[in-house]
Amino acid sequence: MTEQKDRELYRWLRLIREFEGRISALDKQGKLMGGVYSGKGQEAVTVGFCHDLRLDDWIFPLHRDLGAFLVKGADPKRLMAQIFGKRDGFAKGKDSYLHGGDLANGIFGATSCLGATLPVAAGMAYKFKIRKEDRVAIAFFGEGASSRGDVHEAMNFAGVHRLPVVFVCENNFYAYSTPNELQFGADNVADRAVGYGFKGEVVNGNDLHAVMKTAGKAIDRARRGDGPTLVECKTYRYHGHSEHDRADYRSEEEVITWESRDPIFLWEIYLEKRKYDIAAIRKGTGEEVTRIVEEAVAFAEAGASPEGPEAMEDLYAMPIDTEAR
Amino acid sequence: MLVTYIEAIRQAMDEELARDGNVLLMGEDVGVLGGAFKASAGLQEKHGADRVIDMPISESLIVGAGVGLAVQGMRPVLEMQFIDFIACGFDQIVNTAATLRYRHGGQTACPIVVRGPSGGGVHGGLYHSQNPEAWFCHVPGLKVVAPATAYDAKGLLKSAIRDDDPVIYFEHKFLYRRIKEEIPAEEFLVPIGKAALRKEGRDLTVVTYGAPVHAVMKAARDMAAEVDIEVIDLRTLLPIDWATVKGSARKTGKVLIVHEARLSGGIGGEVAARIAQDCFEELDGPVMRLAARDVHTPFAPAMEDYVLPNQEKVTEAIRKLAAY
Ligand SMILES: Cc1ncc(C[n+]2csc(CCOP(=O)(O)OP(=O)(O)O)c2C)c(N)n1
Numbered sequence: 280m281t282e283q284k285d286r287e288l289y290r291w292l293r294l295i296r297e298f299e300g301r302i303s304a305l306d307k308q309g310k311l312m313g314g315v316y317s318g319k320g321q322e323a324v325t326v327g328f329c330h331d332l333r334l335d336d337w338i339f340p341l342h343r344d345l346g347a348f349l350v351k352g353a354d355p356k357r358l359m360a361q362i363f364g365k366r367d368g369f370a371k372g373k374d375s376y377l378h379g380g381d382l383a384n385g386i387f388g389a390t391s392c393l394g395a396t397l398p399v400a401a402g403m404a405y406k407f408k409i410r411k412e413d414r415v416a417i418a419f420f421g422e423g424a425s426s427r428g429d430v431h432e433a434m435n436f437a438g439v440h441r442l443p444v445v446f447v448c449e450n451n452f453y454a455y456s457t458p459n460e461l462q463f464g465a466d467n468v469a470d471r472a473v474g475y476g477f478k479g480e481v482v483n484g485n486d487l488h489a490v491m492k493t494a495g496k497a498i499d500r501a502r503r504g505d506g507p508t509l510v511e512c513k514t515y516r517y518h519g520h521s522e523h524d525r526a527d528y529r530s531e532e533e534v535i536t537w538e539s540r541d542p543i544f545l546w547e548i549y550l551e552k553r554k555y556d557i558a559a560i561r562k563g564t565g566e567e568v569t570r571i572v573e574e575a576v577a578f579a580e581a582g583a584s585p586e587g588p589e590a591m592e593d594l595y596a597m598p599i600d601t602e603a604r
Numbered sequence: 605m606l607v608t609y610i611e612a613i614r615q616a617m618d619e620e621l622a623r624d625g626n627v628l629l630m631g632e633d634v635g636v637l638g639g640a641f642k643a644s645a646g647l648q649e650k651h652g653a654d655r656v657i658d659m660p661i662s663e664s665l666i667v668g669a670g671v672g673l674a675v676q677g678m679r680p681v682l683e684m685q686f687i688d689f690i691a692c693g694f695d696q697i698v699n700t701a702a703t704l705r706y707r708h709g710g711q712t713a714c715p716i717v718v719r720g721p722s723g724g725g726v727h728g729g730l731y732h733s734q735n736p737e738a739w740f741c742h743v744p745g746l747k748v749v750a751p752a753t754a755y756d757a758k759g760l761l762k763s764a765i766r767d768d769d770p771v772i773y774f775e776h777k778f779l780y781r782r783i784k785e786e787i788p789a790e791e792f793l794v795p796i797g798k799a800a801l802r803k804e805g806r807d808l809t810v811v812t813y814g815a816p817v818h819a820v821m822k823a824a825r826d827m828a829a830e831v832d833i834e835v836i837d838l839r840t841l842l843p844i845d846w847a848t849v850k851g852s853a854r855k856t857g858k859v860l861i862v863h864e865a866r867l868s869g870g871i872g873g874e875v876a877a878r879i880a881q882d883c884f885e886e887l888d889g890p891v892m893r894l895a896a897r898d899v900h901t902p903f904a905p906a907m908e909d910y911v912l913p914n915q916e917k918v919t920e921a922i923r924k925l926a927a928y
Contacts, residue, residue, distance in 0.1 A: 364905075427692070585907050
C-alpha cells in the first residue's frame with residue numbers, strides 16, 4: 280500500500296473514534312435523547328469493508344456502524360444532525376441513529392429489528408445480478424443477530440442464487456449481556472456458511488490489514504459473479520451495549536486484554552514500522568478529525584428542530600386523506 | 605408496601621416462580637443482567653439459570669419454544685426486550701399459540717405469557733415506542749391485558765401466569781418508574797376480563813387503558829367543577845368487559861375513548877361501534893375517540909408530542925364532548 284493510503288485509512292479510524300467519542304460525551308452531558316450505541320473498538324471492520332467500495336455499492340450497517348456512514352460518504356454534519364433529531368438529519372428528526380439511511384450514498388437505514396436488513400441486502404443483490412451490474416451489497420450484523428431467522432433466510436437465498444452480497448458478522452462476544460456461548464453452539468458464526476453453499480471466513484477484526492485482505496477477496500468474488508461470502512470479524516466493543524449499560528457482566532481483565540489489541544493502536548505500530556513520521560501524522564490527523572467533528576456538532580446544535588406537524592410528512596408518496604391526520 | 609410499576613412486575617414474577625415450579629422466565633438478557641429495564645433483577649440468582657433463561661436473539665424462537673414447554677405443562681413467561689420486537693415473534697403467537705387449543709379440539713392448553721415494554725413518550729423513536737395491542741385483539745384464542753397501575757400490573761401478571769390461555773401482557777415503559785403505589789403485602793390477583801371503575805361520575809364516561817389512564821384521571825379531577833367524569837380503565841383489551849363499558853355509557857349518555865395507540869384500527873373503534881349499536885337510545889352525543897395520529901411515533905419531541913395524546917388534548921376532547 281502507498282503511504283497516502285496508509286494515512287488515509289488511519290484518518291478514517293481516527294475520525295470514527297472521535298465522532299463516536301464526541302457522541303458519548305454529548306450523551307453524558309444529557310444533550311442527546313434515545314439510546315447511544317458506541318462502536319468504539321470495532322473501527323477496523325468498518326474501515327476495512329467500506330473504504331474501497333464504490334459509490335454505487337450499498338452498505339447495510341448495524342446499530343454500531345455509524346462510522347460506516349462516514350466512510351461510505353455521508354456528510355458528518357448531517358449525520359450529527361440525525362443523532363440530534365434535527366431537521367437536517369437524514370430522517371428529518373423522525374428517528375435517530377441509523378434509522379434514516381443516506382440513500383444517495385448507498386447507505387441503507389435499518390429498522391431496529393436485528394438482522395432485518397439482511398433479506399433486503401439479498402434482494403438488492405438479486406437486482407444487481409439480474410441487471411448484470413457489477414455492484415455489491417455489504418450487510419453487517421452482530422453475532423447476536425445471527426440467531427434470527429431473517430439472517431438465515433437471507434443467506435439461504437443468497438446461496439441459492441449466488442448473489443453479489445457479503446455478509447459481515449461483527450462478533451464482539453456479547454449481545455447486550457449475552458455471551459457467545461449462550462448465543463450459538465458452533466465455534467464460529469462463519470462455520471454456518473457451508474450450509475448455505477458459500478465460503479465462510481474468520482478474521483481478526485481488530486487487524487485492519489487482515490480485514491482489508493479478506494474484505495477485498497470477498498468483494499471481488501461478489502463483483503465477479505462468484506457469489507456471497509460470510510466473513511466473521513472477531514472484535515470487541517469497549518463500551519457497554521448502550522451508554523446506560525455499565526457492562527459489569529464482563530471482567531476487567533478481558534477489557535484490558537482487548538484494549539491492548541486496539542485497532543488504531545495496531546495501525547499506528549504499523550505506520551511506525553513503515554518509518555513514517557508518526558508524531559506528525561498523529562498530530563495532523565488529530566487536528567483534522569477534531570475540526571470535522573466540532574463542525575458537525577456546531578452544525579447539529581445550531582440546526583432547527585422539527586415542529587409538530589412535520590410528523591405527518593413523508594408517510595406516503597402522495598398524501599392520503601385520513602381524518603386522524 | 606409502596607412499589608413502582610416495574611417493581612410490581614418483578615414481584616409478580618418472583619412470587620409465581622416461587623409458588624409454582626413450572627413457571628419459567630425466558631428472554632434476551634433476563635438472567636445475569638436482570639433484563640434491559642431490570643424487571644427480572646435478581647430472579648436468576650434466586651430461582652436458577654434453568655428457570656430464568658437467557659435466550660438467543662430470536663423472538664420467534666422465544667415464543668415457539670414457550671409453546672413447546674407449555675404443551676409439556678410448563679408456564680413460561682416470555683419477555684420481549686422491547687414490545688416492538690414482538691413483530692418478530694408474530695407468527696408463533698398468532699398461528700401457533702393462538703390456535704393451539706382450537707385446532708387440537710381442546711386437547712391442550714397454552715399457558716404462556718408474552719410480555720414487554722410498550723408505549724411512547726420517551727423519545728424512543730419509531731422502534732421503541734409502539735403500541736401494537738390492536739394487532740393481537742384481532743386474533744381469537746389470545747387474551748390481551750394492559751395494566752395502568754402498579755396494583756394491576758402485579759395482579760394481572762399473576763393472573764396471566766396462572767391462566768391456561770396465551771396472554772399478551774403490554775406493560776407501559778413510561779409508567780415503569782413514574783408511578784408508585786401502595787399495594788397489599790399479602791397475595792392478590794386481578795382477574796382478566798374485568799374493567800376497573802376508576803372514578804364515578806354522572807355527565808360523561810371516559811373509557812381508557814394504559815398510560816393515558818393517568819392523564820384522564822388528572823383531567824377528571826381538574827375539571828370536576830365543570831363536568832362530572834366517570835373513568836373506566838379497561839385493563840383487559842381481549843376480552844373487553846362490555847357489561848361495565850355499556851353500563852357506564854347508558855348511565856352518562858356520553859362516551860369518549862382515549863388510547864395511545866393510533867386511531868385507525870385501534871381498540872377504540874371496536875368499543876365505539878359496540879356502544880353506538882347497543883346503547884344508541886341512551887346516548888346524548890356521538891361516541892368520540894382520542895388517540896395517536898395515524899402515523900409512526902417520531903423521535904423529535906415536538907413531533908412525538910404532536911402525534912401522541914397528552915393532557916391538553918384529553919381536556920380539549922372532554923370539553924368538546926361535554927358541550928354536546
Ligand atoms: C429483533 C430484535 N430483538 C431484540 C432487540 C434488542 N436488542 C438491540 S441490540 C441487542 C443486542 C445485539 O447484539 P449483537 O447482534 O451481537 O450486536 P452488538 O450489539 O453486540 O453489536 C438486542 C437484544 C432488537 N433490536 N431486535
